Amino acid sequence: MAGFGALIEILKKDPKKIVFTEGTDPRIIEASSRLLGSDFLQPILIGKEEEVKAAAEEAGFNIRGAVIIDPDNYDRFDEMCELFCELRKSKGVTMEQAQFTCKQANYFGTMLVKMGVADALLGGATYSTADTVRPALQVIKTKPGNSIVSSCFIMVRNSATGAREVLAMGDCAINIKPSAEELAEIAGETAECAKIFGIDPKIAMLSYSTLGSGKGEDVDKMREATKLARVKYPNIDIDGELQFDAAVSPRVAKTKCPDSSVAGHANTFIFPDINAGNIGYKIAQRLGNFEAYGPILLGLNAPINDLSRGCNAQEVYSMAIITAALA
Numbered sequence: 001m002a003g004f005g006a007l008i009e010i011l012k013k014d015p016k017k018i019v020f021t022e023g024t025d026p027r028i029i030e031a032s033s034r035l036l037g038s039d040f041l042q043p044i045l046i047g048k049e050e051e052v053k054a055a056a057e058e059a060g061f062n063i064r065g066a067v068i069i070d071p072d073n074y075d076r077f078d079e080m081c082e083l084f085c086e087l088r089k090s091k092g093v094t095m096e097q098a099q100f101t102c103k104q105a106n107y108f109g110t111m112l113v114k115m116g117v118a119d120a121l122l123g124g125a126t127y128s129t130a131d132t133v134r135p136a137l138q139v140i141k142t143k144p145g146n147s148i149v150s151s152c153f154i155m156v157r158n159s160a161t162g163a164r165e166v167l168a169m170g171d172c173a174i175n176i177k178p179s180a181e182e183l184a185e186i187a188g189e190t191a192e193c194a195k196i197f198g199i200d201p202k203i204a205m206l207s208y209s210t211l212g213s214g215k216g217e218d219v220d221k222m223r224e225a226t227k228l229a230r231v232k233y234p235n236i237d238i239d240g241e242l243q244f245d246a247a248v249s250p251r252v253a254k255t256k257c258p259d260s261s262v263a264g265h266a267n268t269f270i271f272p273d274i275n276a277g278n279i280g281y282k283i284a285q286r287l288g289n290f291e292a293y294g295p296i297l298l299g300l301n302a303p304i305n306d307l308s309r310g311c312n313a314q315e316v317y318s319m320a321i322i323t324a325a326l327a
């Protein structure tokens with residue numbers, strides 16, 4: 001994997017500002033304290049100054065120098081609300097509604113990114129995925145050329161030989177039941193993200209069937225998605241539909257699909273829906289001892305990412321670097 005060292009080097013050349021929506025959370029404070037000791041990523045904490053400082057003191061971390069912004073006392077709040085009304089005018093959002101919505105830290109932080117006060121956002125230490133992602137979908141929007149925002153996880157494990165195994169898995173967190181067209185786009189976006197982490201993507205479009213061995217709607221969907229992805233991304237190695245064993249085991253691949261250039265060696269996995277994806281990445285994490293980085297949001301106009309509510313300070317620190325480096 002392009003280790004964190006490489007991502008930090010990217011940031012050192014072009015330092016960024018990242019906003020944390022949960023400024024009083026001890027894990028956010030610990031990660032911010034580490035970042036403040038660096039010269040590549042400036043944390044912005046949302047919250048009341050006295051509450052953030054009290055939380056830092058209680059947690060025992062020094063956050064001197066951190067930028068703290070309080071939605072109740074922000075000198076550009078009116079400008080923010082006007083911009084929010086403008087962005088949401090098709091929904092008929094009033095100034096009063098904007099003032100209420102922009103006071104919420106998840107929306108406030110997202111608007112700071114939209115206004116260019118911050119380059120990136122990391123939230124979700126206490127907010128659900130939906131509450132972290134929704135403001136981004138509404139305000140930051142899908143980037144030109146993309147039809148959806150999706151996500152992937154980068155999975156990392158040190159093997160017995162000391163080599164690092166790095167895999168990509170998508171979409172395990174956002175799109176509940178993607179169509180064949182959306183799955184093709186998810187494959188392309190996941191492959192682009194995989195490359196940033198040093199993976200030369202070999203994409204398996206996963207199913208309970210291998211090249212026609214099983215039947216069903218979802219099998220047809222993955223086969224169609226493979227076809228579309230191959231047309232859309234002719235330079236990426238993609239095969240499907242493939243069962244997981246055929247995708248990763250050269251022995252099984254030899255029996256089930258000997259002519260596939262991906263099977264047996266896949267390193268980028270596209271799941272048919274969020275059920276399969278979310279369960280799949282957690283099995284790799286909990287039983288396969290992979291560290292899971294993500295969900296990394298793909299296809300957004302600015303880098304915004306979601307933390308797991310069970311995250312620790314190290315994960316916050318790592319995700320902050322990943323998020324900002326993607327800016």
Ligand SMILES: CC(C)(COP(=O)(O)OP(=O)(O)OC[C@H]1O[C@@H](n2cnc3c(N)ncnc32)[C@H](O)[C@@H]1OP(=O)(O)O)[C@@H](O)C(=O)NCCC(=O)NCCS
Binds near residue numbers: 129130137174295
């Ligand atoms: C992502 C998610 C929160 C969006 O749900 P939602 O807020 O109910 O979505 P809505 O349909 O109300 O759409 C809200 C806005 O987001 C947009 N949107 C929704 N999904 C989108 C997507 N995948 N890509 C781009 N835009 C999207 C909608 O177009 C809408 O925009 P608008 O308000 O400007 O019209 C939802 O798909 C979800 O809950 N996914 C699963 C999250 C989860 O639980 N993950 C597991 C834990 S990691």
